[in-house]
Amino acid sequence: MKKRLLATIITLSIVLSVVLAGCGQNSASSGSGNTINLAFTGDPESFDSSKVAESAANTVIQETQEGLVRLGDKKIEPAGATKWEVSSDGLTWTFHLRDYTYSDGVKVKAQDFVYAVRRMFDPATACPSAGIFYCIKGGEDFLNGKGSVEDIGVKATDDNTLEITLKTPTPYFEQLANFVSILPLRQDVIEKAGVTYGTDPKAMVFSGPFVVDSWIRGSKIILKKNEKYWDAANVKLNEAVISIVPEQATQEQLFDSKGLDIIQDVKAEYVDKLKTKIDAGDITSLVGYYPSCSYVAFNNKDKDKIFTNAKIRKAFSLAIDREAYSQNVIKKDVPAYGFLPFGLNNGEKIYREAVEEPLKSMSGEDPKKLFEEGVAELGLNTSTPITVTFLQRTAASNNKTISEYLQDQWQKKLGVIVKIDTAADGATFNKSIQKGEYQVAVTGWGGDYNDPMTFMELFLTGSPNNSAFFDNERYNELVNAGAVDSNADKRLDMFREAEKILVADNAGIAPLTYNVKTTYMQSYVKGILVQAGGPAWELKNAYIEKK
Template identity: 30%
Template sequence: MNQKVGYTALSVLLTTSLFATACSNKSEETKTVAVSKPTKQVVNVTQTAEISTLDSTLATDSVSISAMNNVFEGLYRVDKNNRPEPALAKSYTLGPDKKTYTFKLQDAKWSNGDPITAADFVYAWKRAVNPETGAEYAYLLYDVKNAKKINEKQLSVDELGVKAIDDHTLQVELENPVPYFIDLVSSTTFYPLNQKFVEGQGKKYGLEANATLYNGPFIIKKWNHEQNLQLVKNPNYWDKDKVKLQEVNINVVKDTSTAVNLYTAKQIDRVDLTGELVSTYKNDATLKTYLNGRTNFLRLNEKNKVLANPNARKAISLSIDKKGIADVILNNGSVPADYLVPKELAFGPDGKDFRKTTSTYGHLDIKKAKDYWEKAKKELGVTNVTLEMLNYDDDSSKRVAENLKEQLEKNLSGLTINIKQQPNAQKLKLESAMDYDISLSSWGADYPDPMTYLDMFVTNGAFNQTGYSNPKYDDLINHAKTDLLYNLPKRWEVLKEAEKTLLNDAVVVPLYQKGTSYLQRPYLKGFYVYGPNTYKYAYIEK
């Protein structure tokens, strides 16, 4: 079959591959598949969930952000080393106060031919902090002058510290010097928006391919919800000469075995592996593994009477064998995490990894877990407890949830866990509404600083979603975001104390730092993943 997979053909293959999984010969699967190089610049891949939205102001999930990273662009984008590289910003100057940035913009166009101007950034950023928009990521802009007060309805949106000096000059005023601000502006919430188009689409904006306007390396040609997505090269992209791929076909495949069968059948060019499949392909020359800057954890909803009890939360935290989940259930390079801020993400003023200079918390201790649990039940006046665990509906998440259920029910007498599997978009809605007891969640860094994980859990934080409120914790985070930006060594120590406070309170239960094991065709070059997938520099080697 030709390397370019037709959607109808692929749909048939997705159905038949379920049967092939049961009938496949393992000894044959372990062989490296010989695949001739395709003749076109076309890549076929899979993802485990549907995009929730392409509205860059409202999107929060990793699946949507990965898509937006390829069809939109901000002032900067993240390179393969997780460092910012210029995108729509040709350059910037920083004023002597270290708080005023002036960006010079590229000559660039939207996919409809309209010029991209500084006013597009002003509109997008004001829209994000406008409380009527309801953007959960609005707090990412709180470093911009007056953003927080605007979002809290204390000031008019017109008082935001951002303005268009002219079409190609954007000026930004900050509340305080922010050492990671250039990293921050690569985040999707900082992308520009074409006001006329967005307001013309109304509530439809970002929910269909033709209800979205693009400015990145690719545009979306087809979007069949819960099935597939087709990206094609954007002819109006300012840096189009560096984009070699003509087409990227992305199919939603939630079952790992099905995705592997597609790879074995030469229908896709890259596949992620977990569990036994990693061992099956351990001798394959194309097998690669890397550690992500993403932590997976349990959120514990304190609106639930049981989980509002600190002893109950501590019991759950101490009763889970995380090593077994990482090494056996996943077996994909993931590592057990007794921490929230991941390894190899953030480096302090001394140049050392945050993770190597601080402690870990919530280690497995079944005896202590049982003691906490019995104390909690006594305080609550109950002998039996039933809790629901909200979860994604992909194959890997299912297996992790089933293992957690088994461990928690075994170690904590009288506890029953019911698992509730939901598609990505619906899970996010339930989590945002705090309509859950326990939720299997994950978080990837928006910028390389511990704050991207820690400021989620301040009182009433948009992504707190646990009901946690601790004035001491709020105070630590506030100092780290304001006055301590002038004293970076002290700020680093305060961030360590914040993580310690959060995890000792068992607000969340870290499980593992995500790793990825994958097979990839040798002819697919220049494709990289650090957080979102990036196809801009990918190409087929002929």
């Protein structure tokens, strides 16, 4: 067995401090009275770790379940597993579990991880993140109906030993072990709940630092300390109240009145308002690149044929003024002319610093000319303007602003008519994207681990997270080769070419912005971690400090 290596993870991490105003709480050292107030912009889809791929759900799941490893301060740390070894050929990973239990006192067993992995690859589950784990032997074949569940490379050799076999060496698998899709699952609990599993916290069990005590949709989620957690002695918070606050302006008002203890991803004008409090030490701030990219997804399998044409997709992409979008519309982040964001490593190099953004070399191309050429290639009727439909995420004002900006850009520069349809809520929007029931929409992706594959694998043919239904043989060839090649320079060249195919040559998507993660906290919160690959905020070591 070779010695395991802790892979480098680009993280944003902080340890900050706090008391909820007017609550008269004791200091964290007393171990009582600690409540933190947080917010999501919308309800999670579910707490079923096999079926979600969005930030709010992932955050709650990571706070309430304990997997093999946990993302600590800038590194992967033992969690449900106390140690692990990797075979000399890099294919067999053996994890040794600690003795720990779920919130109902039942022991967490290696078989629970086996069940989770098998359920992830079950076609009936429709796990949106299954493609990330195609490195597990037999998983992709079973998902595609070519093998049996017993062929999947996961087994429990006893209650405390889990063995995972890969089909190719995957140097970053240690980071994948932190992913929600392979958190332990109790088969008896899931079978009892049936199709409703993940929607009612009272019908669930939890193995992490917290339990979901209640979930009032459209109002709030309450997490309580899990007294059965193996490391409960080091969990200082008694409670986390996560309010559902769709409007940024309302979140700002709550933060100003200390009704919220943390606020993230705010606009520039609000940052200006906070400067005096930051200078006075009343608020602590953290600003830095976070490996995340927002983009326009074109349905490459568009039933109306329009976005099946690469020139039309490219025209829509080049018609967007990304500088104005970043500065004047969303008023945050930085313009993206590629898909892979800053804050992401390829070996020892930061990918985005080593590779020029593909769209920057296309600034001289005429989007209207490209559009007309694409329309001609499709043989579309040009006697009346072509109409396309933009799917807006929700009715929230920030989404409306984005939709109307893109509508204006495309109508003015391409001469099309853009209709805006609005999804009822975030879950409905996500389902429409996953089913391909849209023409064009804005979505995004955040890195789950520090390697280009966390982005590049999204647009492999057949990937469950391939929101654009992009399908390119050369792209597949390059990305699949880069996934297993250990030579960092060769991988860089492969990913450079693949990214160019995705955003420039074929314009499967149109990058918009790279995320600049901004986190502001009341000066009385301590022990919070905010980092790529983890939840929106890691609460395990957080506490409220007496003023």
